[in-house]
Amino acid sequence: MFVNLRISIFVFYFLTVIAFLAISYYFLDVLGVSNFYIYSIVLLCIIILSGIFISKLAIDPLAEYVTNLQNLSKETLHELNLPISTIMTNTQMIKKNLEDEKALKRIGRIESACDMLKQRYNELDYLIKMQSKQNVKEMIELSDLVRERITFLERIYPNKNFNLNLENLSIEIDRVGLSKVIDNLIDNGVKYSQKSQDIDINLQKKTLTIQDYGIGMDEVELLQIYDNFYQSNKHMQGFGIGLSMVKRFCDENKIELSVTSKPTQGTKVSLEF
Template identity: 25%
Template sequence: MAFGYSNGNEGLMARYLFIKSNWAMNHQGLHYKLIKAFLLQILLISLAILLAVFSAEKIVEDLLVRKALQGEAEHFWTLYQKNPDTPAPNTLNLKGYLAINKDYSEVPADFQNLHPGYFRSKLAGRKPIVYIEDRSNARLYLVFDEEKVAALAFYFGVVPLSLVLVLIYLFAWLSYRQSRDAISPVIQLAQIVEKFDFHSQGLAELDLSGLRRTADSDVAKLIDALDHFTERLELFIDREQNFTRDASHELRTPLAVIKSALALLQKRQDYSPGERLSLSLIDNTLGDMEGLIDTLLLLAREESSPLPEEDVLINDLLTTLVDQVNRAVGNERVSVEIEQNCLLSIPAAEKVLNILFTNLLRNAFSYTREGVISIAIDENCVRISDTGIGMQQRQLQQVFEPFYRVQTGHNGHGLGLTIVKRLCNRFGWKLKIRSKLDEGTSISVIFPRARRIGGRREKLV
């Protein structure tokens, strides 16, 4: 192609759609991050309180109770040394047993085989805390019944902690509600932008007046800035589309005059080889310009009035285009092979597919001085490969940029693949490219809605 469609309006629209997607992401982020922070806060507080209760329980059981039982045992031994008839401790929460000279008759059977120490042991279906200590020929068993103490701990420890926890939950919930109310205008703004259909509605129809009346000053400033941006963007898009459409239409008249004059000149037979070559060059350039105008009109068309789709048989279309492009830019040292693995039908506008494959074929012919151009038609994919000059990895990253050319001496302005990329993005097709320097390039176009309608055809050369 000689030159390409101006991408100013598409760049602005892409920027606006990027902003819209960010609004949607921020909407989800603000809403869900706030909930996430609230739940995380509740979880951490709950874990902290549970850890505190568990730690308190362990401290009470392993430290305070142990020290208390050791103190009780020491007190008993002191009394026992003074009076061997001193009875074992027997209080509301503490029961003692004394075995003298290994006489365990007064000791519960569950304790008789236990060794001195501090632990829990089974007794009448429960597991009280037991402390056993030996002194000379006597063994003292102290059994601490913590049920009553546990009840007191529950009422004076767990219940207050639970109330504190409930209050913390309540305060955290109120904080969440206040935070949500504070950012609700931003969330509403994000929802409006997210739900707005930019393809079927103009930017001027994005009405934020209702939100402006309820929003605070900061959000109102954001809404005003967004309104100014949409107004300016709408003007840019209208200007770009009007220019492209009008310029494309106006170019048709001089091209028609040039084409008519060229047809008259080509009827003469007395041209020298150099003159005939110049006429051929004019004819090829004229074809490029006509294709370019079709592309401009296609890309400038509004989404509200899309091109009519039809089932296009890719096999026949590619055969025709290969013949046309070969006559226009091909050379005798390049052969073409078409491998038809199936009959492939694509629901699309034939003009769009014509522009797409013409640009790909022109690129393949232009960068292949000698060798083979292979076209493979598969179930949902068309692959065009050549044995041309190929590209380095650095060049592959720039190949879809406007006006980029692999070779500076190559004819054209480096817009063919740019147009191909934009058409694929426009119609939801996938474009893949592989290339190796001095070995060739392979470009695949994947059509998700393609339909296989027949079996394999013979390979055409």
């Protein structure tokens, strides 16, 4: 598809240049036109028409491709919802009749996997809405959202102690986007504090803070944390895009983001709403 598109644009551009030179030669040498004003108007019309055709050649196939991709994503997303809901419903029913501890642990793992699939489902739904420019902001209770994310992350990191101190705070914001921000920040805190079990999460005076007691960072590392693909520890899993995404979200939603850190003492991230 894109090879043919490149060829079509090149051919049209090549023909446009030849036509431009031929018309210039015809006006200047054959007709002997000396009126620069008329000559300029003719050239401007040619340039505008060629621009319209080139943009149409370039954009229309891409627009059709993106539309088809969005439709496919919506259909796939809709089809995913049913099996996820079916698995979750049936595991809850099976769990009620089980007493064996090992079987209950297995069901718990299935539920955790379903929660992760549901999270990916919500993120895909969110991305589709963002691409179609739908308004995704809603009124939420921030303390409830933090507790919800902690409940989700406790299943992934059962050995961590998440110490909560949360005041109530109602805000209008993109719920899914903020959930991804919170997940990223807590996940970073867990990854970089393997020797410490505690993660402190506070919501006071319209400011959410996430404090870990891990390896921390020096001043040089702090200057690079928002760069795409930067990781202070190359041996950690991940792609180093978390904090750049967090920064972009905060900038778009007028949230003041600050990070303080000291080597061997840990890192504190603050979101001021």
